[in-house]
Amino acid sequence: MHSCARYLIFFQYLGTKYSGVVKAPPHQLQRKGVQDHLEDAIRKLRPVNPVTLYVSSRTDTGVHAFSNSAHFDLQRSNDKAPFTEDTLVNALNFHLRTEQIRLTRAHRVPHNFHARFCADSRTYVYRVALGISHRSLLPLTDHNLCWSLRNTELDVGAMREAAALLVGTHDFSSFRAVSPDMLFKNPVRTMDLADVQPGSSFSHTHFLRNIPIWELTFRSRSFLYKQVRRMTGALVAVGKAQLSVPQLRDLLEAQDSLAYPQGLTAPAQGLFLTRVDYRDADLQVSQQMSEEQPRTTGNSED
Structure with missing residues (x-):
């Protein structure tokens, strides 16, 4: 064997x-x-x-x-x-x-x-940088690692109010992009967390300019195709007064991917998958399998 x-x-x-x-x-x-x-x-x-x-x-x-x-x-x-x-x-x-x-x-x-x-939950964080008139003004440590906006401010209070609407069990059809397998996937998901909190540049202690960073965090057992980027785009639109909180509620209740406004999806480069969690019981191997492990460790591939 x-x-x-x-x-x-x-x-x-x-x-x-x-x-x-x-x-x-x-x-x-x-x-x-x-x-x-x-x-x-x-x-x-x-x-x-x-x-x-x-x-x-x-x-x-x-x-x-x-x-x-x-x-x-x-x-x-x-x-x-x-x-x-x-x-x-x-x-x-x-x-x-x-x-x-x-x-x-x-x-x-x-x-x-x-x-x-077996994944019990997945957590995504989306990073948004404010007051960036051109991407070349970002420190190298954040280049291609955030969505840079010209806006110097966002209405974070309104964004948090809108994010609260996404928490719970909903049909998220309006927030999924069209894909070949969308007819075979249930659009109902349970959002355990949708939050907006201040973040920081990866080089904030060494960079000469203060760059406001906001982080949008989402946690659920699973997500639909481009759901996080669409939710982020809608919440940022609320922060920029392009969408109102009631309009975001209407978008969620529409349950129609075609109802999502064109050009609103957040770009890919600001999105990070930060955690995939499992239950400890699902990771436990049997005692017999554990005993097959050699007792010494080292750097050799053999």
Whole structure:
């Protein structure tokens, strides 16, 4: 018998140079997906089995992640024990060193675990920078990592009032973009959190200019296609007095993706997937599987 283990990995990436997190279509040669690079790195560990990565949360071109997750099976020859979590992280990061992708941690999980379907919640943060007349005025640490607006102020009170309308269980059809599979997906989602709070530039202690940053945070078990970017765009429109709070309520109650105003969707570069959470019970492996782990750890891939 081969020694096979299923791993859950958490990984971060800057999405600017990638076609999204999932595999790029075979005909697309210019940009690969984050999944392509992760699978290439796993293959360099010389597994016995074909490598397939199952990503928990799909992000589009230009969207970033501080913590996305995925699972995969890794089968080694029968004379080698499964990798320890630390060894796996170190080995994959070694092979990813030329990419803007890094593993942060790994867990060995039960063989029936699924990174997508077992996820208990997902949290997204959208960063908005104010008073930016041209993107070149942003510090390099925030370039392509926020939505820069010319506005020097937003009506944050109105934005918070509008965000409160999104919390709870609703049909979010008005906030999903048209996609080929939209007819097969239930538009009802439960929003556990929709909030607007002050943030900061990634270089705020060293940059000479004070740049107001606002962060819009959304947490739910799952989201519809482009739902977060559409909700963000609508809330920013409320902050800019382009939409009123009652108009946003009407948009939510319309339950129609075509009711969403054209040109309002927030751009991809300000969006970060920051957390994917699981229940501890779903991550627990059996005692027998735990005993298969070697007792020593190291940096060697073998």
